[in-house]
Amino acid sequence: MRVIGTVAELQALADRERAAGAKIALVPTMGALHAGHLSLVDVARKRADRVWVSIFVNPTQFDSADDLSRYPRTREQDLQCCRDAGVDVVFAPECDEMVGSAGQTWIEAGEPAQPLCGRSRPGHFRAVATIVVKLLLAAKPHLAVFGEKDYQQLAVIRSVVRDLGFDVEIVGAPTVREADGLALSSRNVQLHPEARRQAVALVRALDAAEGALASGEFDAARLLQRATAEIEKAPLARIDYVELRDAISLGPVAEKLVNPALLALAVYFDSPERDAGRAVRLIDNRVLDPRRAVSSR
Amino acid sequence: MRVIGTVAELQALADRERAAGAKIALVPTMGALHAGHLSLVDVARKRADRVWVSIFVNPTQFDSADDLSRYPRTREQDLQCCRDAGVDVVFAPECDEMVGSAGQTWIEAGEPAQPLCGRSRPGHFRAVATIVVKLLLAAKPHLAVFGEKDYQQLAVIRSVVRDLGFDVEIVGAPTVREADGLALSSRNVQLHPEARRQAVALVRALDAAEGALASGEFDAARLLQRATAEIEKAPLARIDYVELRDAISLGPVAEKLVNPALLALAVYFDSPERDAGRAVRLIDNRVLDPRRAVSSR
Numbered sequence: 364m365r366v367i368g369t370v371a372e373l374q375a376l377a378d379r380e381r382a383a384g385a386k387i388a389l390v391p392t393m394g395a396l397h398a399g400h401l402s403l404v405d406v407a408r409k410r411a412d413r414v415w416v417s418i419f420v421n422p423t424q425f426d427s428a429d430d431l432s433r434y435p436r437t438r439e440q441d442l443q444c445c446r447d448a449g450v451d452v453v454f455a456p457e458c459d460e461m462v463g464s465a466g467q468t469w470i471e472a473g474e475p476a477q478p479l480c481g482r483s484r485p486g487h488f489r490a491v492a493t494i495v496v497k498l499l500l501a502a503k504p505h506l507a508v509f510g511e512k513d514y515q516q517l518a519v520i521r522s523v524v525r526d527l528g529f530d531v532e533i534v535g536a537p538t539v540r541e542a543d544g545l546a547l548s549s550r551n552v553q554l555h556p557e558a559r560r561q562a563v564a565l566v567r568a569l570d571a572a573e574g575a576l577a578s579g580e581f582d583a584a585r586l587l588q589r590a591t592a593e594i595e596k597a598p599l600a601r602i603d604y605v606e607l608r609d610a611i612s613l614g615p616v617a618e619k620l621v622n623p624a625l626l627a628l629a630v631y632f633d634s635p636e637r638d639a640g641r642a643v644r645l646i647d648n649r650v651l652d653p654r655r656a657v658s659s660r
Numbered sequence: 661m662r663v664i665g666t667v668a669e670l671q672a673l674a675d676r677e678r679a680a681g682a683k684i685a686l687v688p689t690m691g692a693l694h695a696g697h698l699s700l701v702d703v704a705r706k707r708a709d710r711v712w713v714s715i716f717v718n719p720t721q722f723d724s725a726d727d728l729s730r731y732p733r734t735r736e737q738d739l740q741c742c743r744d745a746g747v748d749v750v751f752a753p754e755c756d757e758m759v760g761s762a763g764q765t766w767i768e769a770g771e772p773a774q775p776l777c778g779r780s781r782p783g784h785f786r787a788v789a790t791i792v793v794k795l796l797l798a799a800k801p802h803l804a805v806f807g808e809k810d811y812q813q814l815a816v817i818r819s820v821v822r823d824l825g826f827d828v829e830i831v832g833a834p835t836v837r838e839a840d841g842l843a844l845s846s847r848n849v850q851l852h853p854e855a856r857r858q859a860v861a862l863v864r865a866l867d868a869a870e871g872a873l874a875s876g877e878f879d880a881a882r883l884l885q886r887a888t889a890e891i892e893k894a895p896l897a898r899i900d901y902v903e904l905r906d907a908i909s910l911g912p913v914a915e916k917l918v919n920p921a922l923l924a925l926a927v928y929f930d931s932p933e934r935d936a937g938r939a940v941r942l943i944d945n946r947v948l949d950p951r952r953a954v955s956s957r
Contacts (some may be wrong), residue, residue: 374827382679461825467771468789468823473764492765497825526765528758528794530671 364446366453370461370501373454377503385412389504391495394418395435395549396444399539403508404448406536410506416445417454417498419461424490435549454502461497470496473526475518475613479627480646483603488519495520499531506532510539512546514625514648518613538647540566546647553643558632561597562645565628568593568605569649572626576656581619583607586626586651594630603629603644610650620653661743663750667758667798670751674800682709686801688792691715692732692846693741696836700805701745703833707803713742714751714795716758721787732846751799758794767793770823772815772910776924777943780900785816792817796828803829809836809843811922811945815910835944837863843944850940855929858894859942862925865890865902866946869923873953878916880904883923883948891927900926900941907947917950 367373380387388411390403400416407414418441425431438455445453469489476488499507509517517535524533539547544566545559554562568590575589587605594600607616610623626649631642664670677684685708687700697713704711715738722728735752742750766786773785796804806814814832821830836844841863842856851859865887872886884902891897904913907920923946928939 370825378678381675382681384679467769468820469768471766471768493824500825500827503827523765527790528667528797530797530800
């Protein structure tokens with residue numbers, strides 16, 4: 364496995380691999396690799412000749428210096444993890460290589476970047492879109508794999524790639540979950556043990572709404588109530604948002620669901636000491652398809 | 661010569677040419693080709709194995725529908741011109757291919773996009789940067805050639821390419837001028853004959869400032885006065901801006917020039933009937949280097 368630190372070296376290798384006819388898949392990550400990332404590597408491996416993983420904690424997409432400094436960094440384990448998974452290249456640039464003193468150019472994504480985390484975290488998706496474009500220009504992959512856990516991020520990247528006419532296929536891969544249903548996230552390790560237990564409320568909220576839909580509840584407000592009620596059972600949970608959005612455009616949904624809708628959750632979990640500075644924000648989502656609910660009844 | 665209309669076909673050809681080891685140069689144009697464009701083709705030919713010209717009148721970078729509709733379109737002559745010049749590929753997409761219903765993603769350039777035409781024409785450089793990025797992603801060239809006549813455009817593109825880490829060399833080529841010194845521009849044909857005669861005021865303004873600098877005038881305000889006075893001799897001229905800017909960053913200059921400075925002009929030329937709707941806006945520029953002025957004395 365090669366570990367590459369500069370854009371120029373990665374681009375030169377990409378040119379050689381492409382000229383030799385090899386198909387390159389990129390898996391962009393911020394490190395702190397877990398089984399969710401490895402599932403992306405598996406998807407990449409099935410679709411390409413070369414699997415490249417980038418590990419870069421993009422400082423511009425964090426909401427605060429504190430949030431950035433708390434983000435787990437486990438470089439040596441990550442590299443070993445990639446070796447074990449048969450990754451061909453790890454691109455692990457220093458910060459200056461990716462966000463130098465220049466860095467004044469931003470990719471402003473359109474509609475999918477506006478609601479949900481776009482409203483909660485101003486500037487977040489601009490930073491994500493910009494770094495992903497830079498990674499795609501650095502690795503020149505034929506395809507890039509992103510987790511559906513970050514559904515809105517995936518939607519934003521799809522729209523940027525489509526709008527700019529990037530010659531790369533964007534592949535979404537299903538969320539990987541713990542035994543109790545909590546979606547894997549590098550942020551889970553930051554949870555207080557009690558908050559970790561309560562965090563199962565997220566998947567219970569998704570299950571509750573999906574179950575209600577399957578029982579014939581198409582009313583968006585009532586579906587949201589079902590989800591919210593589950594989260595409110597967790598005393599350490601503070602809701603950032605619980606929303607239904609069109610699954611494709613992320614625009615608003617009708618009062619009664621007609622088209623596939625994204626149920627998206629973002630919830631802070633406090634520690635029992637209620638130290639708000641140590642709250643961990645988790646997200647999760649599920650696409651609710653009213654057409655499938657109708658046909659399965 | 662091949663004429664290609666779709667991004668997908670151009671990308672496929674680019675992949676084949678690159679795999680075969682051919683070096684591709686792209687010359688992006690809006691058509692209405694003149695000797696200025698052909699000089700860019702010459703520069704491209706000297707540096708690459710394949711010369712590709714794109715012809716696309718980007719609607720999003722015009723200030724008004726009227727300005728857009730008046731822009732000259734000479735497709736058949738342009739294609740013949742490219743054939744005669746030995747161009748290998750012309751990329752001439754329909755509008756929908758480049759700015760579809762999607763098109764919500766924008767490239768927001770940084771500091772170089774702010775002053776001069778960035779202030780006079782809000783949204784102009786965002787539109788230019790976005791379409792150039794799309795053209796670079798479509799043609800995947802090793803280098804792209806732009807005229808120095810559009811100095812700020814060149815500076816914006818250089819900054820975007822550097823900031824995003826695009827694997828492409830941006831090459832600037834000198835302005836080509838008419839016998840009387842007027843910079844070639846596709847907009848020159850829109851000038852009333854009397855305005856065309858008076859438009860020589862632009863290059864006289866540049867010459868006057870350069871001459872003053874060579875004679876030891878380093879005061880920015882006085883250099884601007886020299887340039888302005890020449891333009892004001894033309895009764896049909898209305899100044900949009902006459903400015904000195906740092907030649908690299910396009911930031912402000914010191915009171916006394918120390919570093920190379922861009923003298924940038926944008927001037928409307930009315931028709932003698934003073935029909936403001938028919939005014940033609942011309943730009944020109946010259947880099948004034950105070951260090952050369954000192955050493956040559």
